Amino acid sequence: MARRFIIFLIIISNGCLCADTMTVIRGGEQHLSSSNDFRKNPERSFEPEFDLDVVTNVTSLAGQTAYLTCRIKNLGNRTVSWVRHRDIHILTTGTYTYTSDQRFQALHRPLATGSGGKSWSEWTLCIKWVQERDSGIYECQLSTAPVTSHAFRLSVVVPMARILSGPDLYVDAGSTLNLTCVIELSPEPLEYIFWYYNQKVLNYDSPNSRKFVYTERENEVTTSRLLIKSTDQEDSGEYSCRPSNSKKASVRVHVLNGERLEAMQTGGAAVPVLSLLLIVLSSSSNGFS
Known part of the structure; x- marks a missing residue:
């Protein structure tokens, strides 16, 4: 059965209330709601949102490759950028790299479409031969209005x-x-x-x-x-x-x-220390006057 949308406009004459309502008929059932809900509710308006269950605290060994993975639902035609927080430097936008440091790269992987036609995608910031100075906060940013972002913390361990x-x-x-x-x-x-x-x-x-x-x-x-x-x-x-x-x-x-010598370090060389035995005769303890 085809979906039908019947819109009723309700106007209160004194100007105190002006609201439009929408009746949605799906499968013979009626649902009454405000059209504003469709703009505010991301589940209905298909606004992009981050998967908050992904790991945001990443630890990597120095010299290896670090991966920061940002998972997004309903991205649509928005773009994803990775920004380094300490200097507000845009590292990547989409799959393009905007830094002369060739260790940085953006990887994109589309995921299966979920229920209700909502699609998921992964955008991963890849840092090769990671160094201790790469530690810090990185932001996965979406080109929404205003810009929305999700922060990741990278810790580089140097054994x-x-x-x-x-x-x-x-x-x-x-x-x-x-x-x-x-x-x-x-x-x-x-x-x-x-x-x-x-x-x-x-x-x-x-x-x-x-x-x-x-x-x-x-x-x-x-x-x-x-x-x-x-x-x-x-x-x-x-x-x-x-x-x-x-x-x-x-x-x-x-x-x-x-x-049988004791040694001590003096300028990196071993120097023997001679032990001297001092014998003290006390007249009081030995009975001498």
Whole structure:
């Protein structure tokens, strides 16, 4: 059955009320409503609206690609722009990029049409090789009047590696050297962790090796331990831990060849400290006059 719209105009003579009403006949049923409702209600007027269920707090690892996805219903002929909040810089409009930084790109994906003929679409801001300075607020803006926007927060995580007991470590010859490398702020498991000795990759896989590596992960912290048994002076030197997603961390190891000496760092060199034994004879405590 075809839809019919019958409009009645009601005017109060004293001018205090002037309203138009609309009778909509669908399938034999009558519905009375104000035409203003059609302009105000986005469900009826098919005004664009954001999907508020999408993730707006996005965390990305430095060096990887970050994706901010804005999902919109009933976009129609409006355009979508991505704006960086800190400098109000328009990065993209539609699928066109308006910045000289080629790491930014807009991706568009139409979605299936829902009930009532309402269509959905996704507009994603893609940031390649994301850097710490890219952290901040980004806005997905629609060319409505006035402009409407939906804010997204990007947090770029830069993993940090450090070796405990650095930058210099002193051990006795014949003891076990234990170096612990801690990699923090790593939301994803590491692809690898390499240990270096004097800029060369350590080989700890051979059957007769005195070197062993143990790696474990808990939450966003990864720990790698390098153990060297029965150390000697040839084991002295620089040791580095280099994870796949961060800069290396280094420590310099000093193996003391059987010397029972304390060492301290002075300008990066090990200086022995001699302990002097002072014997004080007290006449009062020993009975001397």
